[in-house]
Amino acid sequence: MTSDKTKKSLVIKPFKPRNTMDAAAAAGIWGNLSRAIDEIHNKNASELSYEELYRNAYNLVLHKHGELLYANVRESLRAHLTRVARAAACVPDEQLLGELSARWADHQVTMVMIRDILMYMDRTYVKQMNRMLVYDLGLQIFRDAIVRHDKVRDRLRALLLRNVAEERAGRLIDRGLMKTILGMLVDVSVDGPSVYEKEFEAPFLEATARFYRAESLGFIAANTCPDYMRKVEARLAEEAARGTQYLHVGTVPKLNAIVETALIQDHARTLVDTEHSGCESMFRENKIEDLERMYTLFQRVPSTVDDLRGAMCDFVKRSGKALLADQEVAGREPVAFVQGLLELRDKFTGIVEHAFHNDQKAAKRLKEAFEDFVNADNRSARFLASYADDLLRSGLRGVPEHEVDRQLEKVIVIFRYLQDKDIFENFHKIHLSKRLLTGRSISNDYERNMIARLKAECGYQFTSKLEGMFTDMRISQDAMEGYRRAGLSHSYGVELEVSMLTGGYWPTQTVDACVLPAPLKQCCDTFEKHYLEKHTGRKIVWQTHMGSADLKAVFGGRRHELNVSTYQMCILMLFNQTDQLSLTIIRNHVNIPDQELRRHLISLCTPKHRILKKTSKGKGIADDDVFIFNEEFTSKLKRVRVPLVSARDLGLGPDAADGGGGGGGADDVPFNVQRDRQNMVEAAIVRIMKARKALGHNALVAEVTKQLQNRFNPAPVFIKKRIEALIERDYLQRDEKDRRTYVYLA
Structure with a gap:
């Protein structure tokens, strides 16, 4: 270990401040920078040392002369741009846009160089003192000195609007120059309201609205609807191109709104209703x-x-x-x-x-x-x-x-x-x-x-x-197969074909059977006996009004096979014994309802199928008419089908095909359909009330309508009548406290 005497002592020396730059030295450095900026403006920047200039600006800021540097740069830019503005203000109108474009391009280049030289000032002094960046400062001065110059401002706006007007009139303009100038107006809006919006966009949109209001009124009055729409398409395409090529992106939606309002919205109803060329004409001609x-x-x-x-x-x-x-x-x-x-x-x-x-x-x-x-x-x-x-x-x-x-x-x-x-x-x-x-x-x-x-x-x-x-x-086919296998289908010289119809399925009416010719009656009895032997407990009701028959007939040696209804067959078979019969005799022998009898007789007397001739003339049948077998009947066909004439055509009431209804008008509902509707509505009411026990009138009507809408839409009045009918029959009753509420009776 070393002793304390051998240890070195720590010595702290006093702080020596850096050499300070006095005002004279600062002024000298700024003089060099000022001359350099002038050279940049004069396009002699190639001879400058940017490293030296940057170091000079750095030293000025470092030695607390940032304010001096910033203020002098501002004044230098202002002085230069004031001289530029005086020159630009003297340029004729036809050269003004080009002059401004050139000056703007020069200004952008010089400001980039100056910004690079003063980069340290931007990063420190400008940020600390909350000042405007040098480049933005140049834009602001350019705006105030040139763009807003008294002899430039109004001329610039008028020239821009005139260019747009000329282009809309079909003349060519320099779109690149327009893009540059409008871009300049956007860029110089570094603080405060947008110069572009105030100096150009607002008057441009106002002029656009006036132009298209006037043009659309004149064009729609002189052209067809399709021609007008093609014109609108062309105008919209022009404005879209204008928006793409030189207008600011923020102007496009505003421009579209104005053009669409003037050309489309204001005339939409007129275009739709235009006579001879509007929507109706287009729909009619499928355009x-x-x-x-x-x-x-x-x-x-x-x-x-x-x-x-x-x-x-x-x-x-x-x-x-x-x-x-x-x-x-x-x-x-x-x-x-x-x-x-x-x-x-x-x-x-x-x-x-x-x-x-x-x-x-x-x-x-x-x-x-x-x-x-x-x-x-x-x-x-x-x-x-x-x-x-x-x-x-x-x-x-x-x-x-x-x-x-x-x-x-x-x-x-x-x-x-x-x-x-x-x-x-x-x-x-x-x-x-x-x-x-x-x-x-x-x-x-x-x-x-x-x-x-x-x-x-x-x-x-x-x-x-x-x-x-x-x-x-x-089932009928199976029954007939059994009948044929029993060898009974050709009994009494008649070939019988029977269809077994379940009463609830078929649209049949209960009509008494007519009097059948004896051979056919015997065949029917034979079939009925055979069928009931195999199906006990069933009942057969013959519906002769629904059948048809094929008859072999001879007319003066000419043989034809007639396809007729069962009623017509019964009538014609009577003429095997005689050539003429009165209406009364025929009625007594066949027992066919009078209306149907007349209809079937008329069908046998029509000009096209005149198998019988009657003594009276016209479509109707007189009570004293006599019918005569027509030996002279002829037809090119071997097999002749005799159709039934319409009962409506004879004034005898509705056809069976009408389902028992009337003439088929707007309020005409066949009787059987009306009857089924009553049953369906009542059934729906009972189902609903059985589940709900009690329900208000409006709610019940709504539920019934909802349940039946796949079949028909019952009117509220119709439903109310069926509710009343059910109340009368003790299916429902009104609530004692609220008469608009119904209670289900179990």
């Missing part, structure tokens, strides 16, 4: 391109698209109601009406898809339009059922499988629009029964396909009777 152009333009101002959607909705309503009002189509040709309806839908579905870019609100308005006029008249449901009947009888013959699905789906599309789906069901059931009983359906697979689609839409209950009809036909 997809023009409609797409209008939709695309209107999308820029979303509130205007509703005008376009509304115009489409109104046009579809008018077109649909015109179809219904056209008696040539709607009254006599229901198939043509539905075809027109489908064409209308296909057309506007295409418009929504292609022109309106699958706009969901437009699709909803289209659906509302179809629902409006389709449900304005109950005939629509009947016409749709007739159209489906035509498809399944002959319209789909030879059609490829994928096309069959497409055609049936079209029926379902229109079916979805119907509120009174039960009316469609009624008529569809009538048509289906005729197709099944007469064997005129193209394919059972197509029939089941249709039923499956209806079932998917409305549920099992809607199609249960339709499916039951197919079950009956299968």
Whole structure:
């Protein structure tokens, strides 16, 4: 170890301050810097030593002469830019923008050099003293000295706006120069309000609004709607290019708003309603391109698209109601009406898809339009059922499988629009029964396909009777097979074909059987005995008004096979014993209801199928008419089908195909449909009340409507009547404390 005497002692020397720079020395250094800045302004910077200049500026700041340096730099820049401003102010208008562009470019270059020399001052003194950076200081002085110079400011604004006006008039301008000058206005806004916005943007937008208001008014008055829209597209494209090439990005949305308001929003209603070239003309002539152009333009101002959607909705309503009002189509040709309806839908579905870019609100308005006029008249449901009947009888013959699905789906599309789906069901059931009983359906697979689609839409209950009809036909085939195997099908010289129909499935009316010819009566008795032996406990009721027959007839040596109804067969068989019979005698022998008897007799006396001749003239039948077998009847066909004339055409009331209804008007609901509606509403009321026990009137009506909307929309008055009927029958009672509340009686 070393002793304390050998240890060295620690010596702390006093702080020696750095050499200070006096004011004279600082002034001398600034003089060098000032001359260097002048050389930079004079574009002689290549001879300068930037390292030396940076060190001089560094020393001034380091020795607390930052204020001196900052103030002198500011005055130097101001003096230089004041001289530049005086020179620029004397330049003629046509050269002013170019002069300012050149001076601005020089200023940017010089300020970058000066900023680099004074970088240490920016980092320390400027930051500590919360002063403006040197480069920004140069921008501020450039703004105040040049841009806001009394002889520059107004001229600059006017020149910029004139350039825009000339470009809109179709003349070429220097867009690069415009971009430079406008960029200058943006850059010099280093403090306070934006110079660009105040000196250019505000007057530019104001001038733009005036220009397009005037131009749009003149152009829309002198041109068609499509021409105007093409002009708007061109103008929008021009403004978009202007925004991309020289306007500040912040101006673009403001410019778009002004242009879109002046060119689109202010004239949207006029464009839609323009006679001969507006929306109605485009819809009528299916001008997809023009409609797409209008939709695309209107999308820029979303509130205007509703005008376009509304115009489409109104046009579809008018077109649909015109179809219904056209008696040539709607009254006599229901198939043509539905075809027109489908064409209308296909057309506007295409418009929504292609022109309106699958706009969901437009699709909803289209659906509302179809629902409006389709449900304005109950005939629509009947016409749709007739159209489906035509498809399944002959319209789909030879059609490829994928096309069959497409055609049936079209029926379902229109079916979805119907509120009174039960009316469609009624008529569809009538048509289906005729197709099944007469064997005129193209394919059972197509029939089941249709039923499956209806079932998917409305549920099992809607199609249960339709499916039951197919079950009956299968059972009938099995019964006839057993009958044939027993060797009884050709008894008494008659070939008998029987369909076994369950009473609840088929649209049948209870009608007394007519008097059948003896051979046929014996065949029927034989079949009935055979069937009841195998199916005890059942009852057979013959529905002779629904049958048909093939008769072999001889007319003056000419043989024909007549396809007729059972009633017609009974009438014609009477003429095997005599050539003429009176109406009274025929009525007594066949026991056919008078209205149907007259209808079937007239069908046998029509000019085209004059198998019988009557003594009176005209369509009607007199009570004293006599009918004579027409030996002179002839036809090019070996097998002749004798159709029934319409009872409505004879003034005898509705056809059976009308389901017991009237003429098919807007308020006409077939009797059996009305009866079923009463039952469905009462059943729904009882179900709801059984579950709820007590319920207010409005809530009950709402629940019933919700449950039945897949079948039909019951009116509140109709529901109220059924509630009253249930109260009378002691299913419900009114609450003693609140008469608007119903209580279920168990």
